[in-house]
Amino acid sequence: MKICVSAEQFSPRRTFLCGQCFRWTETSDSFTGIAYGRQISVTEQNGIVTIDGVPDNEERLWRQYFDFDTDYSEYILRLSADPTLELACRASSGIHILRQEPFETLLSFIISQNNNIPRISGIVGRLCETFGDAIEDSAQSCFSFPSARRLDGIEEGDLAPLRAGFRVRYIVDAVRRINSGEVDFSEIDALSLDKARERLKTIVGVGDKVADCVLLFAFHKLDAFPKDVWVKRIMAQYYPDGLPECTLGIEGVAQQYLFDYIRNKTAFLNN
DNA sequence: GTTCAGGTCCGAT
DNA sequence: ATCGGACCTGAA
Numbered sequence: 001m002k003i004c005v006s007a008e009q010f011s012p013r014r015t016f017l018c019g020q021c022f023r024w025t026e027t028s029d030s031f032t033g034i035a036y037g038r039q040i041s042v043t044e045q046n047g048i049v050t051i052d053g054v055p056d057n058e059e060r061l062w063r064q065y066f067d068f069d070t071d072y073s074e075y076i077l078r079l080s081a082d083p084t085l086e087l088a089c090r091a092s093s094g095i096h097i098l099r100q101e102p103f104e105t106l107l108s109f110i111i112s113q114n115n116n117i118p119r120i121s122g123i124v125g126r127l128c129e130t131f132g133d134a135i136e137d138s139a140q141s142c143f144s145f146p147s148a149r150r151l152d153g154i155e156e157g158d159l160a161p162l163r164a165g166f167r168v169r170y171i172v173d174a175v176r177r178i179n180s181g182e183v184d185f186s187e188i189d190a191l192s193l194d195k196a197r198e199r200l201k202t203i204v205g206v207g208d209k210v211a212d213c214v215l216l217f218a219f220h221k222l223d224a225f226p227k228d229v230w231v232k233r234i235m236a237q238y239y240p241d242g243l244p245e246c247t248l249g250i251e252g253v254a255q256q257y258l259f260d261y262i263r264n265k266t267a268f269l270n271n
Numbered sequence: 272g273t274t275c276a277g278g279t280c281c282g283a284t
Numbered sequence: 285a286t287c288g289g290a291c292c293t294g295a296a
Contacts, residue, residue, distance in 0.1 A: 019277060113278040119294070120277080165292025170279085207279050228277040259277090 001059060003051040005068055010049050011094025012042045015066075018095055018260040019117075019228075020217045022108050022124045023145070034128075035065060036101065037144040039135050067096045067220075075253045081246040084238045085254055088261035095256050098217060102185045103178065104145040105218035106200075109210045110170045123164045130161050148178040170205025177203050188215075193223050216252040225251035234258050 012031050016024040024033035030043040040053040040062070054062045063069055076093065080086040107127070112120045124145075131150055132143035154175055159168040177183045183203060188196045193215060200211040212226035225243070227235070235243075247254040 109277080112276095114276065114291075115278090115293085116276040116295080123293095163293065166279095166290095167292075205279065209278060213277080226277080230277075 001054055001056050003054060003059065003062060003066075003068070005049050005051075005066075007044050007047045007049050007094070009072070009094070010066065010068065010096055012044055012049055014092055014095045014260060015098070016042075018092070018256055019263075020098060020213075020256070021100060022112075022117075022121050023104075023128075034135065034142055034144065035104075036061065037133070037135065039142055065099050067099060070096075072096065072253075075250055078246050078250065079254055079257065082244040084234075085244070085246070085257065088254075088257040091264065092257050092260040095260060097220065097222070097253065097256060099220050100218045101145065102188070102214065102218040103148050105214050106174055106178075106203075106206075106210075107145075107171060109213040109217075110174060110203075110205050111164055111167055112213075113167065113205070113207075113210060115167075123162050123167075126162045127159075148175055151175045152179050167205065170203070173204040174206070189219055193221050196221065197224075212252075216255070222250045222252045225255050228259070230259055230262055231255060234262050 013026075016026070016031050016033070021033070023035065024031050024042075029045075030041050032039065032041045034040070036058075038053055038055075038058075040051060043050045043052070051062060051066070072093075072095075076089045079089055108120070108124055111123050111127075115123075128143040128145055131146035133146075135142050135144055152175065154172060156168045156172055159171060162168065164171065174183075178185075183199060188199055191199065196215055196219070197208065197211045200206050200214060201208070206214075209226050209228060212224040215221040215224040216226060225231075243251060243254065
């Protein structure tokens with residue numbers, strides 16, 4: 001089946017390129033991505049965004065994944081009480097915060113630390129090629145993200161093909177704690193932000209930033225506020241005394257708009 | 272050859 | 285508690 005939404009409401013480019021995901025690639029006229037064991041394509045044409053590759057019985061899942069049933073204009077209205085955020089929202093409207101799979105999000109952001117985006121995507125890709133399942137009826141050969149169960153008992157040496165460097169130790173620890181139940185995603189989901197963050201941080205290699213990325217991009221805890229190097233720069237320049245009140249409870253949404261805004265602004269300055 | 276990239280760990284104060 | 289250096293890898 002196809003799912004259609006207006007391009008005004010949802011911008012594929014801004015959503016997929018704002019740093020929250022690593023498995024969407026842009027082709028000439030669309031984006032192709034892999035999630036939940038499916039290959040999905042997203043095409044924007046004449047103001048309409050079309051989602052292809054969704055099985056009939058999975059409409060609900062994918063509307064959730066893309067967060068199509070949330071009215072982002074309300075967030076934008078609230079955040080626009082602050083002048084800097086108003087600019088950011090205007091420049092980056094159409095961003096949605098995805099609901100990605102927790103295990104994939106956890107490993108992806110563990111891999112992301114002290115790393116650059118092309119290499120992160122490369123490592124994640126090799127992880128899927130090495131341990132994931134081939135996805136049927138996809139044009140090219142593509143692979144699902146391996147489950148924690150699939151990686152059960154994995155050791156550092158097994159991960160050598162990934163060329164993930166010092167992060168393999170962290171991946172091994174994450175897999176072990178997930179499979180042992182020490183870290184339980186359904187529990188994390190039910191916990192408050194602070195408790196959930198502390199739980200995730202018991203995994204070696206997971207600090208505040210990685211934990212908050214997982215809580216925002218997988219568990220959709222909108223009060224999570226991942227402070228990467230870019231957001232720290234914004235905070236220092238515009239919000240030395242902390243975030244404005246209008247962000248209360250939706251700090252993560254503010255983070256995405258600010259992040260996209262400052263990155264694109266910087267890209268513009270560098271050109 | 273050097274530097275740098277979506278952080279975190281670890282050992283020294 | 286806080287702080288700085290080290291860390292795999294590979295592209296610029």
